[in-house]
Every structure is written in structure tokens, then in C-alpha cells.
Amino acid sequence: MTMLRSIFITSLVLLVASCGGNNSNDTLAQGNGGANTAQSGQCKHHNPNRQAFFGDLHVHTVYSLDANTQGTIVDPHDAYRFAKGERLGIQPYLEDGTATRFTQLARPLDFAAVTDHAELFGEVEICTNPDYLEYNLPECQIYRQSPENAFLLFNFLQLGLPELPSFPIPDGLPIISELPVLGADGRIPRLAFCGALDTNLGILAGATCLEAAKTPWRDIQAAAENHNDRSDDCDFSTFVAYEYTAAPLSNNLHRNVIFKTAVVPEIPPAYQENPHPELLWKTLSEECSKEAGCEYLTIPHNSNLSAGLMFETKDRFNNNYTAEFATTRQLNEPLAEIYQHKGQSECLGTTGAGANDELCGFELIPYNNLTGDRFGGLNTGDPLPGDFLREAMKDGLKLQKDLGVNPFKYGLIGSSDTHLGTPGNVEETPFPGHGGAGENPADGIEGLTDVIEASPGGLAVLYAEENTRESLFDAMRRREAYATSGTRPIVRFFGGWDIPANACGRSDFVDLGYANGVPMGGDLAAQPSDNAAPIFAVSALRDPGGTGVSSEPLQRIQIIKGWVDADGEKHEEVFEVAGDPNNGASVDTQTCQTSGPGFANLCSVWTDNNFEPEQHAFYYARVVENPSCRWSTHQCVAAAVDCDAPETVPEAFANCCNADYPKTIQERAWTSPIWYQPAP
Amino acid sequence: MKHLLLKLAGEPLLHFTLLGAVLFASQDVWLPLLQPTTITVSQADSQRLLAQWQRDTGKQANRETVSALIQQYIDEEVLLHEARWLGLQARDPVVRERLIRNMRFVEQNQQRDDAALLDAALALGMLETDLVVRRRLLQRMRHRIEAQAAMTTAEVDAYFKRHAQHFAKPPRFTFQQLYFSHNASEKRLAAQSAIAAGASEETLGKLGEPFLLGNKLQNLSQDEIERQLGPEIAQAIVQAMPGEWIGPINSIYGQHLLRLEIITKSEPPRFADVRREVIARFYAEREDATLRATLLQLRKRYKVEIEPPRQEAS
Numbered sequence: 001m002t003m004l005r006s007i008f009i010t011s012l013v014l015l016v017a018s019c020g021g022n023n024s025n026d027t028l029a030q031g032n033g034g035a036n037t038a039q040s041g042q043c044k045h046h047n048p049n050r051q052a053f054f055g056d057l058h059v060h061t062v063y064s065l066d067a068n069t070q071g072t073i074v075d076p077h078d079a080y081r082f083a084k085g086e087r088l089g090i091q092p093y094l095e096d097g098t099a100t101r102f103t104q105l106a107r108p109l110d111f112a113a114v115t116d117h118a119e120l121f122g123e124v125e126i127c128t129n130p131d132y133l134e135y136n137l138p139e140c141q142i143y144r145q146s147p148e149n150a151f152l153l154f155n156f157l158q159l160g161l162p163e164l165p166s167f168p169i170p171d172g173l174p175i176i177s178e179l180p181v182l183g184a185d186g187r188i189p190r191l192a193f194c195g196a197l198d199t200n201l202g203i204l205a206g207a208t209c210l211e212a213a214k215t216p217w218r219d220i221q222a223a224a225e226n227h228n229d230r231s232d233d234c235d236f237s238t239f240v241a242y243e244y245t246a247a248p249l250s251n252n253l254h255r256n257v258i259f260k261t262a263v264v265p266e267i268p269p270a271y272q273e274n275p276h277p278e279l280l281w282k283t284l285s286e287e288c289s290k291e292a293g294c295e296y297l298t299i300p301h302n303s304n305l306s307a308g309l310m311f312e313t314k315d316r317f318n319n320n321y322t323a324e325f326a327t328t329r330q331l332n333e334p335l336a337e338i339y340q341h342k343g344q345s346e347c348l349g350t351t352g353a354g355a356n357d358e359l360c361g362f363e364l365i366p367y368n369n370l371t372g373d374r375f376g377g378l379n380t381g382d383p384l385p386g387d388f389l390r391e392a393m394k395d396g397l398k399l400q401k402d403l404g405v406n407p408f409k410y411g412l413i414g415s416s417d418t419h420l421g422t423p424g425n426v427e428e429t430p431f432p433g434h435g436g437a438g439e440n441p442a443d444g445i446e447g448l449t450d451v452i453e454a455s456p457g458g459l460a461v462l463y464a465e466e467n468t469r470e471s472l473f474d475a476m477r478r479r480e481a482y483a484t485s486g487t488r489p490i491v492r493f494f495g496g497w498d499i500p501a502n503a504c505g506r507s508d509f510v511d512l513g514y515a516n517g518v519p520m521g522g523d524l525a526a527q528p529s530d531n532a533a534p535i536f537a538v539s540a541l542r543d544p545g546g547t548g549v550s551s552e553p554l555q556r557i558q559i560i561k562g563w564v565d566a567d568g569e570k571h572e573e574v575f576e577v578a579g580d581p582n583n584g585a586s587v588d589t590q591t592c593q594t595s596g597p598g599f600a601n602l603c604s605v606w607t608d609n610n611f612e613p614e615q616h617a618f619y620y621a622r623v624v625e626n627p628s629c630r631w632s633t634h635q636c637v638a639a640a641v642d643c644d645a646p647e648t649v650p651e652a653f654a655n656c657c658n659a660d661y662p663k664t665i666q667e668r669a670w671t672s673p674i675w676y677q678p679a680p
Numbered sequence: 681m682k683h684l685l686l687k688l689a690g691e692p693l694l695h696f697t698l699l700g701a702v703l704f705a706s707q708d709v710w711l712p713l714l715q716p717t718t719i720t721v722s723q724a725d726s727q728r729l730l731a732q733w734q735r736d737t738g739k740q741a742n743r744e745t746v747s748a749l750i751q752q753y754i755d756e757e758v759l760l761h762e763a764r765w766l767g768l769q770a771r772d773p774v775v776r777e778r779l780i781r782n783m784r785f786v787e788q789n790q791q792r793d794d795a796a797l798l799d800a801a802l803a804l805g806m807l808e809t810d811l812v813v814r815r816r817l818l819q820r821m822r823h824r825i826e827a828q829a830a831m832t833t834a835e836v837d838a839y840f841k842r843h844a845q846h847f848a849k850p851p852r853f854t855f856q857q858l859y860f861s862h863n864a865s866e867k868r869l870a871a872q873s874a875i876a877a878g879a880s881e882e883t884l885g886k887l888g889e890p891f892l893l894g895n896k897l898q899n900l901s902q903d904e905i906e907r908q909l910g911p912e913i914a915q916a917i918v919q920a921m922p923g924e925w926i927g928p929i930n931s932i933y934g935q936h937l938l939r940l941e942i943i944t945k946s947e948p949p950r951f952a953d954v955r956r957e958v959i960a961r962f963y964a965e966r967e968d969a970t971l972r973a974t975l976l977q978l979r980k981r982y983k984v985e986i987e988p989p990r991q992e993a994s
Binding site: 045049091095100108122214215230233488507509544547601 | 733736737739741744745748749752772773774775812815816819823824826827849852861862885888890891892893894895898899900903904906907908909910911931932933934944946949950953954956957959960964
């Protein structure tokens with residue numbers, strides 16, 4: 001049997017090779033059509049003053065084995081359909097494959113990226129290690145001799161064995177019958193990017209389709225291609241993306257890698273081959289070059305669970321940062337995910353001048369790595385201040401002072417990290433849990449839908465001229481982005497030296513912001529005169545809610561300043577700039593009814609009167625809503641849990657009465673900072 | 681194409697290939713006859729499937745449930761047997777890495793090489809018992825089968841025509857607004873008077889209060905208006921007559937005087953714009969059908985023995 005197979009395979013491969021090797025590794029670049037996205041200015045809604053687009057850049061589907069083994073069968077195509085507003089069945093499933101739970105977004109997203117764990121894609125079969133048994137298999141010999149043809153072979157095997165009913169192949173099986181050169185013949189190769197365009201039919205055909213066997217990475221790319229709206233309606237954008245899953249000893253160094261176009265590496269660089277982030281960046285820079293039409297950025301998340309690793313001020317050899325290394329980090333990572341299902345990474349609120357920032361208690365995970373409370377806390381500990389972005393950004397200022405470059409110059413986004421394949425499903429109610437690990441996986445089973453410390457996660461908001469990959473990606477690069485905890489307030493934040501004090505009363509607020517300052521994510525221009533102080537204008541509209549979505553009014557806007565003084569000491573201060581922290585808004589945690597006044601919109605022009613021109617500084621705005629019930633409280637109320645009568649509380653609702661976790665939250669938005677750098 | 685085929689016809693290599701192919705393909709016929717594999721579903725298997733299902737769904741199972749779970753299990757076993765027959769356990773990097781890692785964990789003090797560890801893992805039956813390995817092999821097998829789904833352009837055309845409604849785009853609205861917070865009713869009344877008096881657009885523009893999204897909103901669909909300004913405004917705009925001022929309309933932000941300027945009706949969806957999505961949707965359906973049909977075919981190669989489930993599983 002093996003013998004027969006060998007003969008056949010060997011001859012086939014020789015045949016393919018003798019055909020002139022016309023299927024070289026141009027396959028991905030060729031059919032990808034990165035240029036197919038709407039050209040700038042093509043969208044009907046194009047707005048030169050930019051507009052806020054809401055999305056989710058952290059989504060797991062069936063291709064993440066941790067989601068898969070929890071019962072998620074939602075694939076990337078389903079995930080994008082869900083993001084666009086379609087109803088989706090989620091696990092667990094009945095015996096006939098019917099879902100037991102359904103979920104749907106009340107408000108579809110503008111963009112999304114499926115980011116499955118690359119470490120389990122397993123795109124290339126084992127052929128390169130002589131210790132392995134199959135090193136000498138004929139297909140492996142071919143792989144080593146002619147890797148560019150090997151994918152043809154592997155995929156031929158994938159297609160052909162052993163389901164092949166007979167040979168020669170009947171008409172019904174197009175790909176095989178079109179060997180060795182695939183013609184159109186009215187047949188469409190199975191994946192949308194697998195070949196050149198047939199200009200007559202306007203569909204795909206061509207010689208490269210043997211590589212089109214379905215694998216996770218290819219399916220992820222196909223899903224992104226297929227659901228990216230190319231019409232001038234520009235309704236929805238997708239990104240080809242994946243998660244780089246580095247977590248030495250469960251200390252989280254995860255990053256989502258987002259690609260600008262459909263031109264992407266053939267195999268996504270993963271942790272096994274790139275065991276440090278700087279190696280990831282190196283490999284990406286080699287395999288994703290701008291010249292070839294490939295661009296990328298990486299977005300770290302859950303620094304709160306990195307046990308001190310995410311913002312270490314050393315490289316992997318334990319050397320201090322150099323200017324070059326700091327530049328590399330900044331170029332590769334313009335954004336960080338400040339909030340998601342596994343908590344916020346903004347601030348801990350226990351050290352320094354910000355110790356009295358009570359809003360740092362928001363969705364704070366009580367341990368410092370991915371081990372969580374398993375093993376009795378043996379492999380983890382209390383959260384560490386340096387793992388939070390506010391502290392890291394201050395460290396970044398310090399490094400900038402010393403090196404001239406700030407490695408931790410992060411713009412801010414939120415996302416969900418859903419493992420149900422449900423991007424943007426981030427409202428507190430109904431929250432189906434983030435994966436299959438909840439207490440009550442099916443409707444009708446009682447219990448909290450997730451562990452008590454988890455939460456639904458947030459959204460990424462990008463300021464772009466229009467909803468296309470190109471325009472959104474440029475926004476990420478500019479850091480013109482903000483994060484929300486799942487709600488949809490609209491926030492504008494500008495900084496400059498001559499923003500008029502009456503900006504809030506003018507209808508050209510946004511024009512003024514751009515003309516007289518820089519938007520969130522930008523750098524203040526040099527101080528124009530000795531006594532000049534920077535002025536910040538921040539304006540916010542509350543989440544309007546809508547059919548099936550409740551929303552709360554705004555409570556206040558704060559500006560948070562971080563700076564480093566002449567001695568290199570780090571400082572931070574929270575300024576109340578609009579609204580009223582003591583507006584008396586409240587929630588009845590027995591009913592989740594909210595009450596008290598709030599603001600439909602807030603606006604402020606604030607001057608930093610303590611400004612010292614020789615101090616490096618950053619400023620970001622935090623827009624805070626009135627309090628509302630946390631997801632767990634909604635579920636506890638619905639189940640009529642009575643903590644005053646502990647004996648009546650079912651085990652699955654025990655955490656309703658866990659005093660370590662708050663009953664209410666204040667939804668919020670965090671803008672990307674604006675930075676100030678003294679003149680050299 | 682023709683030219684190439686002619687050229688190939690003279691290639692000795694082609695003859696060799698075809699010969700190999702015929703020999704190879706024929707094993708598909710004789711192999712299952714010679715080696716009918718038996719898949720046994722024990723009572724313990726049934727019990728386990730049932731328990732897992734009840735735990736996941738919280739529902740009571742009936743006789744049909746048990747039977748469907750068993751059939752699903754047999755399908756999976758068939759796919760796993762086929763995967764093994766293909767040697768995927770040795771070639772697939774995820775499976776292999778997982779098995780070797782499992783064995784390293786089990787045999788922490790021994791210094792066996794990868795190949796030996798892999799053999800040991802297989803001997804221990806980890807292909808069946810390790811959840812990750814099992815899922816991975818099933819996924820790969822399903823992909824192989826789904827990859828055989830095919831369709832003609834005519835079928836795609838028909839599918840697109842049948843589902844054109846799904847790909848249609850909504851109309852878009854361009855409108856002007858004058859915004860007033862709830863406590864600015866005097867200003868609002870002044871603006872209404874100015875509108876009634878036929879004031880110029882420029883004059884009117886100065887009468888509203890500033891609103892962060894601006895006073896002119898362009899090319900938004902009803903859904904988008906609702907997401908930005910709330911359902912009341914969206915409703916009012918889609919019902920408005922172009923050119924006329926309407927309002928005040930209450931929103932969560934305050935009061936709005938609105939003037940619809942242009943409605944842009946969307947043209948029928950063009951295939952060129954949506955072809956990828958059309959093909960993807962069609963393929964998804966075809967893949968399911970292909971998988972079901974292939975599983976039926978593959979079943980024929982196996983002998984299935986099911987121990988009757990215990991009576992109490994009612």
C-alpha cells in the first residue's frame with residue numbers, strides 16, 4: 001500500500017515539476033486582491049473630518065483549539081456574519097446539531113478581525129526534522145527539494161485520498177480532473193483567493209488552485225476576503241489577523257497581529273518559532289514587507305496578566321532598552337488593548353499619586369497571570385502596578401527622556417476576546433459567557449454564565465475617513481482610536497497650544513481641533529512660546545442606546561496626566577474636567593433600576609496650568625457613564641437570588657453573594673493619549 | 681490547454697503516473713473489502729455520550745436523542761479511522777506536538793526521542809482519548825471532505841438571483857439638523873419662527889446649538905441614523921419629505937429640527953461587488969451537503985456494532 005502510494009506520489013510530483021513549476025509561491029500575493037478594497041474617497045459616507053467606527057479586533061472561533069474543545073463550532077465566516085448583524089446559534093448543541101442558545105447584535109459592528117491562536121493552525125506537515133519518522137516519506141522529500149511545489153502535493157493528497165471514488169475522476173470533482181493544469185471550464189475553485197481572476201466570468205479560476213485545500217489559516221483569509229464590503233456602501237470591513245500566543249509560565253505576552261491587506265505571510269509567525277515578541281517582529285518584518293504589499297501591526301493585550309513581563313524595560317537578553325529597540329517596539333505596536341473579557345489593563349490605583357483613583361477598581365482581575373485561581377494561586381499573585389498601561393506609559397516617558405525614544409507609546413482600544421465567535425457581543429445583558437466554561441452553558445440551566453471575575457469585554461473605536469481596511473488601518477497607525485467598555489459613547493479629544501476657550505460652544509469644534517491641535521494619539525507640537533501651556537478640548541455624546549439596547553447618561557469626563565520630572569520621578573494626576581462625580585446617580589441592585597441625573601453630552605476645554613516645558617508628559621481622557629448593574633448582578637437579579645438567606649442560594653449562583661466583586665459598574669471610554677516631548 | 685495536453689500525452693512520465701494512479705485508485709475498491717473495520721459502540725460509550733450531553737444542555741434525553749448521539753459518535757469514529765489510515769497522526773504537526781508533549785509530561789525522567797514518544801502515545805490510545813488530538817483530526821478530515829465541494833458558475837448565478845434580497849443595500853439619507861438641548865426651548869422656538877419666515881440656510885445654521893456629530897449628516901442608512909442619533913430621529917427621517925423642515929423631534933440628546941435633503945436609493949446589488957460573499961455562502965451550504973454525503977459513503981466501509989443502550993436511558 002505504502003509502496004503504491006509512493007510510486008504514485010513520486011510520479012505525480014515529477015509530472016508537476018516537469019510542467020515547468022508555473023505554480024510558484026506567487027499564489028498568495030496573486031489572487032489576494034489587496035487592491036480590491038474600496039479606494040480612498042470611494043465610500044458614500046466619506047468624511048474628511050473622520051468619523052468613529054466601532055469594531056472588535058479580538059475574536060476566537062473554532063480554529064482556536066481552546067474554543068473548539070469547549071464546544072465552539074462557529075467558524076470565521078459565521079463570526080463575520082454575526083458581526084454584520086445576523087443571528088447565530090452558539091454552543092452547546094442538541095443531538096441533531098441545533099444550537100441551544102442564540103445570540104444577535106442589537107447594533108452590528110463596522111469592522112472586525114478574527115484572531116485565532118496561530119500556534120494550533122498546523123499549516124505545514126512535519127518534514128524538516130530528520131528525527132521524525134516521515135522525514136523520508138516521498139512527500140517530505142519533495143517538500144525539502146521543492147517547497148514551492150510541495151503545497152500542491154500535500155493538497156492533492158488532501159483532496160484525493162482516500163475518499164476518491166474512482167480514477168479517472170468523473171466530472172463532478174473539478175479540481176482533480178483539471179490536473180495538471182487547472183482550467184476554468186465553468187468551474188470555480190473552492191476558495192475565493194486561490195487563483196487569478198477570470199476576466200470573462202468575473203470569477204476566480206486559474207492555475208494555482210491546487211493549493212486551495214481548506215486549512216485554518218486559508219479559511220481565515222477567505223472569510224476575511226469574502227466579508228469585506230467592497231461596494232461604495234462600505235458597510236463592513238474585515239482584517240486578516242491572528243493571535244500570537246506567547247505565555248511563558250502562563251505569563252501573558254499575547255499579541256494580535258493585524259494585516260492591512262490580503263497580502264499576508266504564507267504561515268503566520270507563531271510562538272514556537274518566535275519565542276519572544278522581538279523575534280515575532282523580526283520575522284514579520286521579513287515575511288510581511290511593505291514592498292510586497294504586506295503591512296501589519298501587533299496589539300498586546302492583558303498586560304494585567306503578564307506577571308511583570310509585558311512592559312519589562314529589558315530585552316530578551318536582559319539588556320536595557322536601546323533607542324533602536326525602543327523604536328522597533330513603537331513602530332510595531334502603536335496600540336494596546338486596555339480592556340477585554342479578562343479585565344482592564346489601565347491602572348491598579350495602589351501606587352503613586354494616582355493611588356486615590358477609585359475608578360481603577362473597574363473590572364480588576366485579582367491575580368497577575370493566566371493561571372488564575374487554579375492550583376490554589378500557587379503560580380500567580382496579586383496584580384502588579386507595572387503591568388498596567390498608565391504605569392507603563394510613564395515608564396515609556398522615562399525611557400524617552402533617557403533614550404530619546406518611547407517604546408511604550410500606546411494608543412488604546414478595547415475588544416472582546418470572545419471564544420464563542422461572537423464579535424462585539426459586549427453588553428452586560430445578556431452575556432452568554434466568553435466561552436464554553438460558564439456555569440450554565442445552555443439556556444434554561446441556572447447559574448452565572450461565566451466565572452465571576454470575567455466580563456463581556458469592550459470595543460475598539462477608530463477615527464477614519466471611511467469604513468475601509470485602508471482607512472481604518474491608517475487610523476490604527478495614527479493611534480486615532482479609543483476604547484470603550486462595551487457601550488458606544490462618541491468621544492473627540494484634541495490637544496494644542498491655541499485651541500480657543502469657547503470651542504465647546506462652537507459648531508466647528510472638530511474643524512478647530514484638527515486646525516489648532518492634534519487628535520487623540522498625536523504629539524503636541526513644540527511649545528510656541530515660553531509661557532504657553534497646552535490646551536485640551538474633549539467632547540462626548542452619550543451612547544444613544546436604541547431598540548433592545550439600554551444605555552446610561554454620562555457622569556463626567558476626566559483628563560489623566562502622566563509625567564516624569566527632572567529627577568526621573570514618575571507622576572500622575574486625574575483632573576475632573578466636565579460633568580459631576582457627585583451627581584447622585586445610583587442603581588438599585590435589587591432591581592437594576594438606575595436613577596438620578598446625568599448628561600446627554602459633555603464638553604470641556606482644559607488648560608494644564610501646572611505645565612512644565614522640560615517634563616515629558618502624556619494626557620488622555622476618560623469618559624465615565626452613570627453607574628449600572630454589572631452582568632453578574634443582572635443574572636443574580638433575574639434568578640431572584642437572596643443573599644440574606646444563604647441557604648436558599650444555589651451553588652451555581654454562590655458568587656452572587658461574593659463581596660469581593662462589585663455589583664455595579666461605570667461603563668467608560670478611554671481615549672488614546674496625546675504626548676508632549678520637550679524640545680531637545 | 682489543448683496544446684499542453686498534447687505535449688503531455690507524449691510524456692512517458694504521464695503514462696507512469698496514470699499507471700500508478702490506476703493501481704492506487706483500485707485499492708479504494710479492494711481495500712475495504714479485504715479489511716472491513718469494525719466500530720463498536722459499547723454501553724459505556726453510550727452512557728458517556730448521554731451524560732456529557734445532559735451536562736452540556738441540561739435537557740432530558742429520549743430514545744431519539746440517544747440514537748442521534750450514537751450516530752454522531754460513529755461518524756466521528758469513521759473519520760478518525762480514515763485519518764489514521766492516511767497517517768495524519770504522524771504528519772499533522774498539532775497532533776504530533778500534542779502527543780509528544782503528553783508523553784514528556786508522563787515520562788518526565790526518561791530520555792526517549794520524539795519518534796519513540798509518539799509511538800508510545802499511539803500505543804496508549806491517545807488518538808482517541810486526548811480531546812485536542814481528537815478534535816484536530818476530526819477538523820482535518822472534515823476539511824478534506826469539504827474541499828471536494830464544487831459548483832458551477834450557473835449554479836452560483838442562480839444562487840445569487842435567489843438570494844439577491846439578502847445582498848441588497850438600504851437607501852441612504854442626507855439631512856440637516858438644528859439641535860437644541862432640552863433646556864433651550866426659547867432658542868428652538870426662535871429657530872422654528874425663522875424657518876416659518878423662510879430664513880436662509882446660513883441664518884438657520886447659526887440658530888442651533890453645537891452638536892458633536894455636526895449639523896449635516898450625509899449618506900446614512902436608517903440603521904446608521906438610529907445608531908448615531910437614536911430610533912426617533914431615524915424614524916422621522918425615513919418618513920420625511922425631502923426639502924421640508926420637520927420637528928421638533930425628541931431624542932435622547934434633546935430636540936432636533938430636521939430637513940431631509942436627499943434620499944439615495946441603492947441600485948440592485950451587482951454581482952461583481954458581492955461575488956465573494958455569494959460564493960462563500962453557497963460553498964458553506966455545499967460543504968455541509970458534501971460532508972453528509974461523504975460520511976454516508978464512508979460508512980459502507982465499516983461494520984458497526986452497537987450494544988443496546990440500557991433501558992433506564994429514557
